[in-house]
Amino acid sequence: MGHIFHSQTFGFERITAEAAINIHRTSGRGIIMIARFLLLAGVAGASIIASSAQAQDASQTAPQSAADNSEQASSARGEVIIVTARRRAETAQEVPLAISVIRGDSIEATGNFNVVKLQQLAPTLQVYTTNPRNTSVNIRGLGVPFGLTSDGFEQGVGIYVDDVYNSRVAAATFDFLDVAQVEVLRGPQGTLYGKNTTAGAINITTNQPTFDFEGRAELTVGNLNYKQAKAAISGPLSETVAARIAVAATSRRGTLYNTRTQRWINEQDNLGIRGQLLFKPNEDLSITLSGDYSKQDPEGFGTAYVRVGTTQKALDRQYDALINRLNTSAQAAGLGPNHYSPPSRNVYDRLTDIDANLNAGNKIGGASARVKWDIGSGTFTSVTAWRFWDWKPENDRDFTGASVVSRSQNPSQQDQYSQEFRYNYSGDKVDFVVGLFGFKQRIDTQGTEQQGANASAWSLTAAQGRDNPAVLQGLTATNTQWLKSTSAALYGQLSYKLTPELTIQPGLRLNYDKKSGFYQRVVTDGAGAVVDCTPPLITNSVRAAQCGVYQPQTSPVSDSAWNFTYDFNVNYKVTRDILAYATYAKSFKTLGINQNGLPLNSTTNQPNFDAATVKPESVNHFEIGLKSTLFDGRATFNLTAFRTDIKNYQVTVNGGQFGTVRGYLANADKVRSQGIEADFKIRASDRFTVYANGAYTDAKYVKFCNAPPPPELGGGATTGIVVTGRCSYTGAIGAPRTPGTVSPPFVDISGADLPGVSKWAFSYGAEYNVPVTLLAKEGQVYLGVDGNYRSHWNSNATPSIYTNVKGYALTNFRAGFRGEGFDVFGWVRNAFDVNYIETLQVAPGNVGLIAGQPGDQRTWGGTIKFSF
Structure with a gap:
């Protein structure tokens, strides 16, 4: 029987023989939380464990010798999952780190077809998106700042596809295409991976070319005019050359109806293709050439009131x-x-009236060459890659049917080049990995934002000319920016067996980063005249009003940094089936630069060049874990406890006005994330499997004394306020939610929860099957259920009473018949039609509007798969 989650975190379809439960001390409540997890594991039912009969062989993602070993172990002691998390093939239960492994068939069975959907399977993964560019992928609440995305900082969660690093999350929002498995590694991984990753890594492995002819095809249809087709074929071209090609296409009607344009928006329109060529002249050498191209062209992404x-x-x-x-x-x-009234004040009516053009054109692709050469007891690997990303958006930035911002678009083009050399050695007592990584990237962006016919009435006072549309109508900010980023690293990790049971594992990393950026904003009025906002030149109220909305700016920025990081792991085999481990990591996320413009100085109203660069993050990470295999390999139970402290945490500060910058990067003094993670799975028999994964995550700002005010404290006057220090000011401010009062220049949110993080998260599933003969076909009739739960979280960088997102639980069912080479099943997702919010956004201008995107309603359909 197939298994959906192979993970160490209440996994979705755990790869049988593996469940990683994470345990972390949190405020002395660890025992209680563990008890709750165990109770859930015994009661929970939800999630389907991937279609078994057609599960991908572990041999497709691991060297043949490891695959052979795992096959023998599987027949004797239950299924064993092979992973490459530590850059060598080994079973997931032997890896002394928190890892969730999700098999390709499990991903397909649960309908989670891209990185954004993976959080439904991995409880400690948080993925939030308002469009492909503004997508954040965090693990344990850490990774990237929540909110508007900037190109000027690094990702804390590295996304790798067949060893190739994807530098921007937006460039990894493609549909999964012919995926063998996904490994989600939690915690710093800089001594094992090319690009430094302070929060974790998502390691995606695709199916590789084979010298045996094989193929597969899949067709899915559902409500909302959902259609998805996938196909892959692989086989030999000669005795030494094999090829594989895979294609996928997805389309679906939108989930929001725009009464202004009378069209459904936020649709899906995706196409992807991947081709691979394997040259294997002998058993010791293989060269794989890969190329892929994905295109997404939906009308999206809009919001509703x-x-x-x-x-x-x-x-x-x-x-x-x-x-x-x-x-x-x-x-x-x-x-x-x-x-101009919203068509509904109930977001779950799924109505909007936004009036600006919408587009989310996203083209992603690249090519790579991977060389693997077995040399004695070691393997040399070279990965050379080029990737591109072409982003063409159009947005309605005021979130209303009024023409306040009539145009908002920031198309970008990215090219990245990477080269990694890696050597893996395996011995009786010593294993090690040593690597050299180089990376170069350039991003060019051309932005246009224009004020519309209702802008004056919306943004100005009577004295400024709110009754004169010509004051702001046609006011245009044209932005030109580029970023050059260079990175190089030498890294390594040693594994030394002091005894057959006790192993120490130190790792080191030396890293260099350089970033150079340029930003220029030119402002023109409705007549096309260039607007100059230098204080002596503002000679009339019209210019003053225009400069209060858009200000010209030029800000070249360049900086570089070296850093040295390390980690140390001790693991002990208590018995053959129980592994205990402890890890300390000193990690580092390199400096950032403000690439989208600088905030204005409160006294001169000119760009604040002191904010041009953002300090590096300094990370101290502690983790302990226990991995156990029970009942002769039929069950796994894993626990992990972790604590991560970060100084100078990089955050996004979102401006409350339409003004000079939408958001910029800054540093919070200190952040802490700590928690417990647990994974449990049992394969009671060939007929029944159940699993549950859960996480408790306590992620807080330990100290952040100069955070931007939340909406309830924003938009007021600044009369009498004098800033006396980084975190201090004098003057009286008004009470929250009191119109016409004075707002603070910043607020102290020390002790507040980090945005986007649910304290409790679970995923769970079960499947039961019965052998039958149907239409002269032998096979299994099966019934599966899977689900996930997330408690409430806040959707604003500074927590606000207006942006609290309620917790929700989603449940999915599927039932079907599968046999040798085929699988036919029907499915229902969000079966109980639960209303939930994916993300909330605070509209600019401090007008109090909160807009958002509702999650998918109940969907249903059927899938048929064939393989040979």
Whole structure:
């Protein structure tokens, strides 16, 4: 029977013989939490354990010798999962780190077809997206700042596909294409992987060319006009050359209906192709050439009205007053009394009226050459790669049907080149990995943002000219920016067996990074004249109003840094089936630069060049874990406890106005993430399997005294406020949610939860099958269930009462018939039609509008798969 999650975190379809449970001390409540996890493991039912009969052989993702060993072990002691997390083939239960392994058939069975959906299978993974570019992938709440994405910082979670690093999360939002398995590694991985990763890594392995002819095809249809087709074929071209090609296409109607354009938006429209050529002149040498191309071209991504929260802005300049004023004008012009009112104030009606053009064109691709040469007891690997990313967006940045921002687009083009050399040695007492990594990247962006016909009425006071549309209409900010990034690293990890049971594992990394960036914003008014905002040149109220919305700016930035990091792991085989381990890692996330413009100095109203660079993060990570295999390999139970402390944590500060920059990078003094993770799976018989994965994550700002104010404290006057230090000011501020009062320049959110992180998260599943003969075909009728739960979390960089997202639980079912070479099943996802929010956004301008994207409603369909 197939298994969905092979993981060490209440995994989805654990690869049988593996479940990694993580345990971490948190405020003295560890025992209680473990008890809850065990209770859940005994009661939980949900998730399907991937279609078994057609599960991919571990041999497709591991050297043949390891595959042979695992096959023998599998027949004797249950299924054994082979992983390459430590850059060598070994069983997942032997790896002394927290790892979740998700098999390709499990991904397909549960409908989780890209990185964004993986969080439904891995509880400690958080993925939030408003579009492919603005996507954050975090592990244990850490990785990248929550909010608008900047090219000026590094990812804390590395995403690798067949050993090739993908530098931007947006470049990894492709549909999974012919994937063998996905390994989610939790915690710093810099001494094992080419690019430094302080929070973890997602290691994706695709199916490789074979010298045996084989193929597979899959077709899925469902409601919302959902259609997905996949196909792959592999075989020999000669005795030494094999090839594999795979294609996939996905389309689906949108989930939001735009009453303004009378179209469904936020659709899916994806196409991908991958080709591989393997040259294997002998058993010791293999050369694999790969190329892939993916295209996503949906009309998206739009938002819908969620709620309004009172800010400290003058009451007549907040959302409801503005909408009423616009509607009065619209009625006078014969457009109707509610022309600008949202079509519904219930987000789950899935209606919106945003008026700007929407686009999310995303082209991703590249080529790589991987050489593996077995030399005695070691293997030399070379990975040479080039990748590109072409992003063509259009957005409605005011989130309304009013023409406030009539155009908002920042198309980008990226090229990256990487070269990695790695040598793995395996001996009786000593194993080691040593590598050299080089990386070069360039990103060019051309941005345009333009004010619309309703901008004056929306953004200005009566004295500034809110009744004169010409003040702001046509005001345009044109941005030109580029980033050059270079990185080089020498890394290595040694594994030394002091005794047959006790192993120590030190690792080292020397890293160099250089970033150079350029940003220029040119502002023109509606007549096309260049706007100059230098203080002596602002001679009239119109220019002053325009400069309050967009200011020209030029900011070249360049900086570099060396860093030395290390980790140390001790692991002990208590018995043949129980492994205990402890890890300490001193890690480092390199400096960042503000690539999207700089904030303005509060006294001169000019760019603050002190904010051009962002300090590196300094990471101290502690982890202990226990991996156990029970009942002669039929069950696994794993625990992990972790604590990560980060100084100078890189955060995103989102501006409250339409102004000079939408958001910029800064440093929070200290952040801490700690928690417990647990994985349990049991294969009771060939007929029944159940698993559960869970995590408790306590991620907080330990010290962040100059955070941006939340909406309830934003938008007010600055009268009487004098900033006296980085975290201090004088002057009286108004109470939260009190219109017309004074707002603070910053707030102290020390002790607050990090955004985007649920304290509790679970995934769980079960499958039961019965052997039958149907239409003269022998096979199994099966029934499966899978699900996940996440407790509430906050969707704003500074926690706000208006951006709290309620917890939710999703349940999926599937039932079908499978046999040799085929699988036919029907499925229902979000079977109980639970209403939930994927993400909330605070509309700019401090008007109190909160917009968001509702999660998918109940969907259903059928899938048929064939293989030979």
